[in-house]
Amino acid sequence: xxxxxxxxxxxxxxxxxxxxxxxxxxxxxxxxxxxxxxxxxxxxxxxxxxxxxxxxxxxxxxxxxxxxxxxxxxxxxxxxxxxxxxxxxxxxxxxxxxxxxxxxxxxxxxxxxxxxxxxxxxxxxxxxxxxxxxxxxxxxxxxxxxxxxxxxxxxxxxxxxxxxxxxxxxxxxxxxxxxxxxxxxxxxxxxxxxxxxxxxxxxxxxxxxxxxxxxxxxxxxxxxxxxxxxxxxxxxxxxxxxxxxxxxxxxxxxxxxxxxxxxxxxxx
Amino acid sequence: xxxxxxxxxxxxxxxxxxxxxxxxxxxxxxxxxxxxxxxxxxxxxxxxxxxxxxxxxxxxxxxxxxxxxxxxxxxxxxxxxxxxxxxxxxxxxxxxxxxxxxxxxxxxxxxxxxxxxxxxxxxxxxxxxxxxxxxxxxxxxxxxxxxxxxxxxxxxxxxxxxxxxxxxxxxxxxxxxxxxxxxxxxxxxxxxxxxxxxxxxxxxxxxxxxxxxxxxxxxxxxxxxxxxxxxxxxxxxxxxxxxxxxxxxxxxxxxxxxxxxxxxxxxx
Numbered sequence: 001x002x003x004x005x006x007x008x009x010x011x012x013x014x015x016x017x018x019x020x021x022x023x024x025x026x027x028x029x030x031x032x033x034x035x036x037x038x039x040x041x042x043x044x045x046x047x048x049x050x051x052x053x054x055x056x057x058x059x060x061x062x063x064x065x066x067x068x069x070x071x072x073x074x075x076x077x078x079x080x081x082x083x084x085x086x087x088x089x090x091x092x093x094x095x096x097x098x099x100x101x102x103x104x105x106x107x108x109x110x111x112x113x114x115x116x117x118x119x120x121x122x123x124x125x126x127x128x129x130x131x132x133x134x135x136x137x138x139x140x141x142x143x144x145x146x147x148x149x150x151x152x153x154x155x156x157x158x159x160x161x162x163x164x165x166x167x168x169x170x171x172x173x174x175x176x177x178x179x180x181x182x183x184x185x186x187x188x189x190x191x192x193x194x195x196x197x198x199x200x201x202x203x204x205x206x207x208x209x210x211x212x213x214x215x216x217x218x219x220x221x222x223x224x225x226x227x228x229x230x231x232x233x234x235x236x237x238x239x240x241x242x243x244x245x246x247x248x249x250x251x252x253x254x255x256x257x258x259x260x261x262x263x264x265x266x267x268x
Numbered sequence: 269x270x271x272x273x274x275x276x277x278x279x280x281x282x283x284x285x286x287x288x289x290x291x292x293x294x295x296x297x298x299x300x301x302x303x304x305x306x307x308x309x310x311x312x313x314x315x316x317x318x319x320x321x322x323x324x325x326x327x328x329x330x331x332x333x334x335x336x337x338x339x340x341x342x343x344x345x346x347x348x349x350x351x352x353x354x355x356x357x358x359x360x361x362x363x364x365x366x367x368x369x370x371x372x373x374x375x376x377x378x379x380x381x382x383x384x385x386x387x388x389x390x391x392x393x394x395x396x397x398x399x400x401x402x403x404x405x406x407x408x409x410x411x412x413x414x415x416x417x418x419x420x421x422x423x424x425x426x427x428x429x430x431x432x433x434x435x436x437x438x439x440x441x442x443x444x445x446x447x448x449x450x451x452x453x454x455x456x457x458x459x460x461x462x463x464x465x466x467x468x469x470x471x472x473x474x475x476x477x478x479x480x481x482x483x484x485x486x487x488x489x490x491x492x493x494x495x496x497x498x499x500x501x502x503x504x505x506x507x508x509x510x511x512x513x514x515x516x517x518x519x520x521x522x523x524x525x526x527x528x529x530x531x532x533x534x535x536x
Contacts, residue, residue, distance in 0.1 A: 108491040114449065143411040145447035146473045146489045156449040179413035181382065181424040205414045210475055221414045223376040 004228060004240055009265050010036025010064040012199065012243035013043055016257055018250035022047045023055060025254075030059040032258040036239040038065040038097070038197075041087060049090055056091065063093040064239040065136065065171065065197050070098035070149070072120030073113050077101070081124045088133040094238065095136035095196040096128065097171050102147045113150040121164055129167040136196040137161070138171040141179075143210050153177070154186035161194055172231055173199035173243065175214055178222045184230050192235025200224060200268055201244045212245045217264040224268040240268065272496060272508055277533050278304025278332040280467065280511035281311055284525055286518035290315045291323060293522075298327040300526040304507040306333040306365070306465075309355060317358055324359065331361040332507040333404065333439065333465050338366035338417070340388030341381050345369070349392045356401040362506065363404035363464040364396065365439050370415045381418040389432055397435040404464040405429070406439040409447075411478050421445070422454035429462055440499055441467035441511065443482055446490045452498050460503025468492060468536055469512045480513045485532040492536040508536065 011034050013025045020028060022043040029037050037056060044052045044066075056063060069084035071077055088096040100117045103110065121135070128135050137157045140149035151157050154177055157170045170190055177183055187195070202220030207213050217224055228240070242261050249257055279302050281293045288296060290311040297305050305324060312320045312334075324331060337352035339345055356364040368385045371378065389403070396403050405425045408417035419425050422445055425438045440463055445451055455463070470488030475481050485492055496508070510529050517525055 103489055108489050110447070110491070141411065142409065142447040143475070143478070146471060150447075151449075152447055153449065179378070179410040179418075179420055181419075181421065203414060207411070207478055210411070210478065221371055221376050223378065 003266050007035050008239045009034050010239035010241040012038040012241050013040055015242055015244045016254040019254040026055045026059055028258055036062040036064040038241050040067045049087055053091055063091045064241050065095050065097045066093040068097045068099045071101040072117045073101035073104045077120055085128050085131050085133050089131040095134045097136045097138055100149045100151045102150050125164055125167055134196050135168045136171040139176055141176040153180055155182055158190055169194035169196040171197035174222050174227055175201050187230045187234050195236040198231050199241045199243045212247050214244045214246050217268045271534050275303050276507045277302050278507035278509040280306040280509050281308055283510055283512045284522040287522040294323045294327055296526055304330040304332040306509050308335045317355055321359055331359045332509050333363050333365045334361040336365045336367045339369040340385045341369035341372045345388055353396050353399050353401050357399040363402045365404050365406055368417045368419045370418050393432055393435055402464050403436045404439040407444055409444040421448055423450055426458055437462040437464040439465035442490050442495055443469050455498045455502050463504040466499050467509045467511045480515050482512045482514050485536045
């Protein structure tokens with residue numbers, strides 16, 4: 001396998017969100033030689049959209065995604081997604097990452113949730129196209145189906161993309177999809193057109209928490225070089241965005257974390 | 269939806285394994301009017317196979333499954349599965365439940381694990397057929413792909429069944445498959461021929477542990493009546509086996525647990 005291009009390393013800001021504010025994270029990326037960043041909207045709001053844009057531009061970072069829109073099964077989803085599209089536009093984000101939402105409150109009706117997601121996507125897609133903001137549906141791990149996203153496989157996400165047409169694709173997050181027996185074929189199906197982002201971290205054995213026990217690349221069981229070979233083999237030429245939700249890594253010195261990410265990247 | 273037949277309630281013995289020995293569980297099932305039981309092999313070994321058979325027969329219980337064979341990615345899988353088939357035969361179990369195993373030790377190679385599972389199945393299937401023990405592949409939740417089972421969707425399990433021919437089917441466990449966007453179509457595909465067992469419990473929100481935080485039916489978000497309508501609509505006419513791995517329920521009086529299971533069954 002070829003070595004990943006070090007220029008393609010990007011940081012999802014959730015990875016060090018407990019230690020640093022967004023301005024510090026932007027600065028940290030630049031200092032550690034990471035060329036991409038994917039910020040979360042609450043951090044952007046805190047710093048202000050204008051200042052975020054200025055800082056990211058002045059450091060010459062690519063915005064590999066904005067996290068996040070979606071949650072189509074919550075109240076007020078339309079306004080929130082409209083704001084998210086506008087923010088992604090202002091930041092020049094390569095995509096708006098969508099965590100689509102789980103079951104409606106007090107509901108057990110998965111088909112209803114999935115229908116709401118499709119309808120929500122149909123509604124916001126014209127506005128996203130107009131703003132030139134590609135929408136990246138992120139299939140989440142099935143263990144998060146109830147409360148975070150009822151789109152849980154790449155196949156399901158790509159079926160949605162086929163129904164919706166242009167301007168929408170997928171974010172392939174190793175953590176969420178690595179287990180899927182149809183992963184290779186669905187990545188090939190997605191192709192260059194539909195793969196809008198590629199997120200990496202690792203699956204730990206044992207995993208002690210359903211949300212915040214992701215591993216640093218190399219500490220778990222995901223065959224990341226093989227996965228990257230499939231993603232890049234499908235034509236994806238974008239960034240490798242590190243996104244680690246982890247109580248452990250949130251407890252470490254963030255400069256250490258970024259240093260380790262750099263060190264681990266070549267073996268992914 | 270129709271009410272489930274109370275005569276079809278079965279208990280997977282893992283549900284009260286921390287409180288009772290197998291002899292007590294068999295007795296408890298009879299006292300609480302449960303007509304089926306699915307024991308685990310370590311408990312059978314402790315009580316002895318002969319005594320287990322005698323006790324189950326004298327109480328008139330159906331053996332809805334024997335747990336478990338599989339783990340084809342571990343050393344010594346062949347001998348262990350041969351013994352499991354023999355035990356299932358002696359107990360007159362309706363199927364031998366297979367938890368197929370995860371990654372090989374120190375391996376990240378999922379395709380290798382999946383190939384080993386297929387080869388293992390091919391090897392033991394003739395012996396299972398001869399013993400008239402149907403093999404039930406149980407797709408496990410993707411969060412258990414690394415360490416317990418690399419068969420993670422019903423579609424994947426049924427593809428294996430198609431390759432292998434007769435004598436093998438699936439155990440549909442609500443907990444493992446409820447999230448699957450292809451669930452309805454794959455249950456229909458499975459049909460009466462392939463559905464060898466139907467296991468119920470519930471998915472809690474939040475779920476605090478990847479193994480031992482399953483919910484009692486009604487306490488979570490799985491639409492069990494709808495799922496049963498699909499399973500029975502596909503032709504399955506067997507038992508509804510309650511299997512709850514839960515630190516919470518293991519801490520409760522087992523007579524209470526069985527009473528609550530009976531009370532909850534009509535709404536599943």
